[in-house]
Amino acid sequence: MRLMAVLLMLLGGCMGTFAPKLSSWRAMARPAKPSAEAEAYAHYLTASLYERQGKYDAALEELRQASDLFPDSTTLLTHLIEAYVRTEDFDNALHICKRAVSEDPGNAGLWLTLGRLYYEFERFDEAVNAFNEAIKLNPESAMGYEELLTVKERTNDLVSALQVYEKLIELNPRTAVPHFYLGLNLARMGDAAGAKAALGRALELNPRFARARYLLAVVSLDLNENEEAAKNLLLYLSQVPRDVNAQERLAAALARLGRYPEAVRIMADIVRRGPAEPRLYLACMYLMLQAGRYEDAEAKIPPSGAPIFSDLMTALARRGAGKPYRGLVEGLDKIAGDIDGECQAYLNELLYFFGEESTGAYFLDALGTLRDEVPDSRTLDIILARTLMAMERPEEAEPILLAALKIAENDFWVHYYLATVYEDLARVADAEKHLQTCLTLEPDNAEVMNFLGYLYAEQDMKLDEAEALLKRALEVEPDNGFYLDSLGWIHYRQGRAESAIELIRKAIIAMDTDDAVLRDHLGDAYLLNGEEEKAVEQWRRALRLDPGLEDVQEKISQHTQ
Numbered sequence: 001m002r003l004m005a006v007l008l009m010l011l012g013g014c015m016g017t018f019a020p021k022l023s024s025w026r027a028m029a030r031p032a033k034p035s036a037e038a039e040a041y042a043h044y045l046t047a048s049l050y051e052r053q054g055k056y057d058a059a060l061e062e063l064r065q066a067s068d069l070f071p072d073s074t075t076l077l078t079h080l081i082e083a084y085v086r087t088e089d090f091d092n093a094l095h096i097c098k099r100a101v102s103e104d105p106g107n108a109g110l111w112l113t114l115g116r117l118y119y120e121f122e123r124f125d126e127a128v129n130a131f132n133e134a135i136k137l138n139p140e141s142a143m144g145y146e147e148l149l150t151v152k153e154r155t156n157d158l159v160s161a162l163q164v165y166e167k168l169i170e171l172n173p174r175t176a177v178p179h180f181y182l183g184l185n186l187a188r189m190g191d192a193a194g195a196k197a198a199l200g201r202a203l204e205l206n207p208r209f210a211r212a213r214y215l216l217a218v219v220s221l222d223l224n225e226n227e228e229a230a231k232n233l234l235l236y237l238s239q240v241p242r243d244v245n246a247q248e249r250l251a252a253a254l255a256r257l258g259r260y261p262e263a264v265r266i267m268a269d270i271v272r273r274g275p276a277e278p279r280l281y282l283a284c285m286y287l288m289l290q291a292g293r294y295e296d297a298e299a300k301i302p303p304s305g306a307p308i309f310s311d312l313m314t315a316l317a318r319r320g321a322g323k324p325y326r327g328l329v330e331g332l333d334k335i336a337g338d339i340d341g342e343c344q345a346y347l348n349e350l351l352y353f354f355g356e357e358s359t360g361a362y363f364l365d366a367l368g369t370l371r372d373e374v375p376d377s378r379t380l381d382i383i384l385a386r387t388l389m390a391m392e393r394p395e396e397a398e399p400i401l402l403a404a405l406k407i408a409e410n411d412f413w414v415h416y417y418l419a420t421v422y423e424d425l426a427r428v429a430d431a432e433k434h435l436q437t438c439l440t441l442e443p444d445n446a447e448v449m450n451f452l453g454y455l456y457a458e459q460d461m462k463l464d465e466a467e468a469l470l471k472r473a474l475e476v477e478p479d480n481g482f483y484l485d486s487l488g489w490i491h492y493r494q495g496r497a498e499s500a501i502e503l504i505r506k507a508i509i510a511m512d513t514d515d516a517v518l519r520d521h522l523g524d525a526y527l528l529n530g531e532e533e534k535a536v537e538q539w540r541r542a543l544r545l546d547p548g549l550e551d552v553q554e555k556i557s558q559h560t561q
Helices: 002-012 018-022 036-052 056-069 074-086 090-103 108-120 124-137 142-154 158-171 176-188 192-205 210-222 226-239 244-256 260-273 278-290 294-299 307-321 326-330 339-354 356-373 378-390 394-407 412-424 428-441 446-459 463-476 481-493 497-510 516-528 532-545 550-558
Strands: none
Touching: 036 056, 036 074, 056 074, 074 090, 074 108, 090 108, 108 124, 108 142, 124 142, 142 158, 158 176, 158 532, 176 192, 176 210, 192 210, 210 226, 210 244, 226 244, 244 260, 244 278, 244 339, 260 278, 278 294, 278 307, 278 339, 278 356, 294 307, 307 326, 307 339, 307 356, 307 378, 326 356, 339 356, 339 378, 339 412, 356 378, 378 394, 378 412, 394 412, 412 428, 412 446, 428 446, 446 463, 446 481, 463 481, 481 497, 481 516, 497 516, 516 532, 516 550, 532 550
16 A cells, blocks of 8 residues: 555646646537547546546546547556556556656656556566666656665665665755664664764754664664763653663663663663563563672562573572572473573573673673583583673583583584584584484474575585475575575575576565675676676675675675776
8 A cells, every 4th residue: 555655646746737738628529529539538537536436446447448549648648557556456557657658758757656666566676777767857856766765675775775865865965864764774784883973963963853862872882882872872761761672772881881770770660660571571680680689680580481591590699699599500401491592582682782791701600600510401501602602702612512412412402503613613514413413303494404505505515405405494484585595505506697696686685684695695696697797786785784704805806807
């Protein structure tokens, strides 16, 4: 329905153009035999009446007849497109619109409509071309750029979107909104410094722009500029006082600054108001542990969910308070919980919000102590290893996981994490061995199929087996961007350039945001297909998304000399 609203708006400017042009036709009509033009006008008037009555199918039929009688009228074609859009017949709307554009190529509104119709059919390249034609015809109008942005956002082409935002800012230099969206786009790309500059400009133009204030605080947290983050979050909360996400981030900024009593007060208030997610209870427990409020921490155990981390954090609270806790630690391996899911949802969140360095150091020390006291705990080993992996210390995680393997030799996650560690350490054979074990334990696990298939593709080995694995994975999750890219990369290794390009482009669209590795892959696939210019264009996008890709810079230099 959004498409219909947009197209009707674009076509709305043409609504009054037909009748005035035909007002003289009445005089041309002859009682004996009306002219084709007069008949067309009669059908047009009848269609207008039907539209006012909400009889859109009948109006469409009248407009069809009018257009057949007067086929050279762009205005009639425009109304016919509108009628097809109203009835959601986009196939015929596109057919008629292409005809109208060919007859009136200087009409920017028709190009905009054509672009929106191409977009509806996910013919994104053609949509971009149509919007660019509209922009050429009317470069001072923001509408063409805004429509172009729709495509860029939908296809995750965030680098190209930057140029569009910059043009919108050029057209509206004193308006805060385009600066905000530029900042949002840069934040999605991981360019925190660029995002900060754009959002700062948005706030210069409109100091009351709450969303810009909040996003600037989030970006400041990513840059570890915690004083700045806290200041902007306080200003934001003065405008939007009940925003829990902002309160949580304010507690995070204060904790990073060592202001634990203030952070505890905020997080405890969030939990007290409820209903709160388990991660918020655990965050509150963590902050209370840091503040030395061990009795209070034990009282903040989540009422449900997070069984593993609830018992772990409770054990740490009791230990700090000098109360018995060993039984809780010894019972961790008996909990039928999702260890991987809890590490993702709770451990990673604590590390992200409260600072990887300080929070990671706390857990390494605390878990290490517990592990010395209860040496044969598979759960403690996994959480300790996951902490080291999150801190990018895989060589230290390996012996911890090997110890866990002695306790639980058929544990899926121990094998999976060992494969991850060995991939990071470039020990391909070891990674392959543990992934094969994972598939033995869970033969239909699509994530493992993707992991192993991509590992083979990266090493240019066992490509037929890799392809079979990825096809099975895509049967489980056909729209998974990572799986589509992996299969595309396998096809690239097999020399199948065109299918590689198609799959990797689909993968980019399916991702949550633009991805430097996928852009690099797409560039390589274009080069294999003999399209050097497109290859360089994609490599430049990859480098803009991740300036640290040295091999990509080398490829650009090699192919632009």
